[in-house]
Amino acid sequence: MKTIEVKKPSGYATQIGPAHPALKEPVMFSLDIEGERIRKADFVPGMAHRGVEWMGMRRNCIQTMYLAERICGICGITHSISFSRAVEQIAQIQVPNRAHYIRSIVGELERIHSHLLWAGVAAHELGFDSAFYLAWRVRENVMDLLEYLTGNRVHYAIIQIGGVRRDIVPDQFPRIEESMKFFEGAYAKLAAVFLDDTTVQMRCRDCGVLTTDEARELCPVGPTARASGIKKDVRVDHPYAAYGDVEIEYQTPDLLTGEVRGDVYDRIVTRLLEVKQSIGIVRQLLAMLPDGPLLAIPKPAVLLAKLKGVAGEAVGRHEAPRGEVMHYVRLEAGKDEPAAWKVKASSYSNYMAWIPMMEGEQIADIPIIAASIDPCISCTDRVALVRPDVRQIVTKEELHRLSVEKTRRIQAGLAK
Amino acid sequence: MSFPMVPELLGSLFKKPNTNPFPAAQLPPTVTGLLEKVGKGEASLNPPVPVPEKLRGKMTYNRETCIGCKLCLKVCPAHAIDFIEGTKKIRIFVSQCIQCGQCTEICPKQCLALSGEFLNASHDRYADELVVD
Numbered sequence A: 001m002k003t004i005e006v007k008k009p010s011g012y013a014t015q016i017g018p019a020h021p022a023l024k025e026p027v028m029f030s031l032d033i034e035g036e037r038i039r040k041a042d043f044v045p046g047m048a049h050r051g052v053e054w055m056g057m058r059r060n061c062i063q064t065m066y067l068a069e070r071i072c073g074i075c076g077i078t079h080s081i082s083f084s085r086a087v088e089q090i091a092q093i094q095v096p097n098r099a100h101y102i103r104s105i106v107g108e109l110e111r112i113h114s115h116l117l118w119a120g121v122a123a124h125e126l127g128f129d130s131a132f133y134l135a136w137r138v139r140e141n142v143m144d145l146l147e148y149l150t151g152n153r154v155h156y157a158i159i160q161i162g163g164v165r166r167d168i169v170p171d172q173f174p175r176i177e178e179s180m181k182f183f184e185g186a187y188a189k190l191a192a193v194f195l196d197d198t199t200v201q202m203r204c205r206d207c208g209v210l211t212t213d214e215a216r217e218l219c220p221v222g223p224t225a226r227a228s229g230i231k232k233d234v235r236v237d238h239p240y241a242a243y244g245d246v247e248i249e250y251q252t253p254d255l256l257t258g259e260v261r262g263d264v265y266d267r268i269v270t271r272l273l274e275v276k277q278s279i280g281i282v283r284q285l286l287a288m289l290p291d292g293p294l295l296a297i298p299k300p301a302v303l304l305a306k307l308k309g310v311a312g313e314a315v316g317r318h319e320a321p322r323g324e325v326m327h328y329v330r331l332e333a334g335k336d337e338p339a340a341w342k343v344k345a346s347s348y349s350n351y352m353a354w355i356p357m358m359e360g361e362q363i364a365d366i367p368i369i370a371a372s373i374d375p376c377i378s379c380t381d382r383v384a385l386v387r388p389d390v391r392q393i394v395t396k397e398e399l400h401r402l403s404v405e406k407t408r409r410i411q412a413g414l415a416k
Numbered sequence B: 001m002s003f004p005m006v007p008e009l010l011g012s013l014f015k016k017p018n019t020n021p022f023p024a025a026q027l028p029p030t031v032t033g034l035l036e037k038v039g040k041g042e043a044s045l046n047p048p049v050p051v052p053e054k055l056r057g058k059m060t061y062n063r064e065t066c067i068g069c070k071l072c073l074k075v076c077p078a079h080a081i082d083f084i085e086g087t088k089k090i091r092i093f094v095s096q097c098i099q100c101g102q103c104t105e106i107c108p109k110q111c112l113a114l115s116g117e118f119l120n121a122s123h124d125r126y127a128d129e130l131v132v133d
Helices: A052-056 A061-069 A076-091 A097-125 A129-150 A170-195 A198-204 A212-218 A222-227 A264-288 A300-309 A346-358 A363-372 A396-415 B005-012 B031-040 B071-075 B102-106
Strands: A002-004 A012-016 A028-034 A037-044 A312-320 A323-331 A340-344 A391-393 B059-061 B081-084 B089-093 B112-114
Touching: A028 A346, A028 A363, A037 A346, A052 A061, A052 A340, A061 A076, A061 A300, A076 A097, A076 A300, A076 A312, A076 A323, A076 A340, A097 A129, A097 A170, A097 A264, A097 A363, A129 A170, A129 B005, A170 A198, A170 A264, A170 B005, A198 A264, A198 A363, A212 A346, A222 A264, A222 A323, A222 A346, A264 A363, A300 B071, A300 B102, A323 A346, A340 A346, A346 A363, B059 B089, B071 B081, B071 B102, B102 B112
Parallel strands: none
Antiparallel strands: A012 A028, A028 A037, A312 A323, A323 A340, B059 B112, B081 B089
């Protein structure tokens, strides 16, 4: 194994993080700066590893469902939909139609809540705290609606493998419609406050640019990709739940401003457009809500027994507010717990976009650029670095040698 | 120059605060002092925002109908339920419970339910009101 030397930066080196007031979660930026300009940027993740997958592989699938929900405090339903879709594929459970619709409705309400939360955080990072209070005050309405529908403000516990646990009954429709009307008004107000404001324009226009070509190379997901003009959305590309039945389009900033610049301002535009889109989707879904059962297997004990008997592997995906989330699950027959569980949170794909966004910008732009991809760091961290100062490159030949050695070791063990 | 936030801010000056001041409209010098006064009937609490009908709050447990089948222990994601071998009954630690309500669905005798109670804060996680048995 070849140990490579970590090159010392040529200018003045500074670092921000892992714990810093400008960052909401622990991540470290190492920057090579010249005056106020950032010449080279790099980041070190891995500061908030929680070992969620390890815990999930020691619990049965129903328990892991609730653990998956707790990977993220904001997109709770995202991870539970992805996990349940993976398990449903393995066990070949057909989710009832009504459950598909309810999943999508809660998913879209969550998108509204997440984007409004982000708008508040972004305003706060700009030092525009009155817009932060406005966004979060508006957000309370959707939190109340989610509490009314699912029983809690966060961690909705509404998804079950093979369906949903709670129904949305016609008595609840007026309350939902009332909220949707409120959000139409709120969208107009927020769009004016964020997009027409001179301060926001000065700070966000042409700041933290990710060009379409860079985006194509780095493969970001969700609003980060769409703000750079990449048309990609799991809901449109690979429709799941009830998204195949509704009219839904890629929300790129040119729909509102007529051009794609890929800067922080475009990311605000994209998210605001998605709030408006979600209002439309919820209305369409409510109008078409089909009748039928909520769960494919209503008895949890029967479900557990079925899952114990199946084997296989599958991938479940969902378009979270931040982009595509992917869960890989492998089940083995005779075991209650998943044999393997791998979670790819959306921010994992968006991290690399930070580097081209930051290079060439000023130190004062770091908070808003870091926040502009809506990073969810504890959701993403899958590895903890024990010795971050030692960097190694393992070549293909080296890996092959290690593999051969391991085979020989196992063979020697078997021969005994 | 355009500042669309300004009319919104000026309008807010004449509106009531959006938050519900709980438990008191003004921060009391000491919270325990306030609670003592409430106990004596000298002061009153500002009530919390009403909760929705189907809120997932603190667990309730009907000890009489429980048959000790241990199914709830099997699905509890937080390992918040303890089985007492001697009496064949369970005990729920509210401080550990995540209020998902999965146990209420698997219980064959429907002796578990979620109530609307949400004020579960305490200094002691094993306090009497935080252990349901």
